[in-house]
Amino acid sequence: MVCQLTEEQPQRGGSIDGRSYKPRNRAMTHANLMSNYFNPNSVNPYFQQKRDRTGRPSFSPHQKVTVALRMMAYGSPADSIDETHGMSESTCLDTLQEFCDTIVQLYKDEYLRKLNQKDLNRLFRKAEDRRFPGMIGSLDCMHWDWKNCPTGWQ
Structure with a gap:
């Protein structure tokens, strides 16, 4: 099946300047799948x-x-x-x-395994970098301000 762009289809952003490009062998991964x-x-x-x-x-x-x-x-x-x-x-x-x-x-x-200390440290670093501290053990996101939170959940 060949995908062809038509005028009705919006053009997607594609690659963004400044980002590194990672070549992907889509044909090979499809064949493996x-x-x-x-x-x-x-x-x-x-x-x-x-x-x-x-x-x-x-x-x-x-x-x-x-x-x-x-x-x-x-x-x-x-x-x-x-x-x-x-x-x-x-x-x-x-x-x-x-x-x-x-x-x-x-x-x-x-x-699907228990986190080890290395995993936790990596997640803490990511959370801090994204300004989302305290995410570990806080699945209810109590430490996160959500400005558009539905009224029924407040």
């Missing part, structure tokens, strides 16, 4: 396309991932997915569970 997750031998067997009992192809990996992301991003209930994606409520829930379990398995060692 497709190879690892959307091929017949994907990382998670649940997301491999199989055949159902009648011999028809089951839902594709693309359909399963899209449904899981849609349910998480928009809070779509599983029973509403049938109308737009033709997937039953139970299959949607199974897909969401498998997707979440897969993400946890893939990233738990790097991202």
Whole structure:
């Protein structure tokens, strides 16, 4: 698929003068993504396309991932997915569970672990640089003035 700009589409800023440019091999990363997750031998067997009992192809990996992301991003209930994606409520829930379990398995060692002192020091430095002190342990943002805070939350 080729993306073409039309007059209706607003032009984005693109690269900004003064910022460093980091070359990205988008074609290679796309190929890796497709190879690892959307091929017949994907990382998670649940997301491999199989055949159902009648011999028809089951839902594709693309359909399963899209449904899981849609349910998480928009809070779509599983029973509403049938109308737009033709997937039953139970299959949607199974897909969401498998997707979440897969993400946890893939990233738990790097991202889903307890902070160590090095991590905390890095976060404290970032918070200070951004003038957002006291953010660690303050998920309710009590130390942050929000001028447009909705009245009901004040």
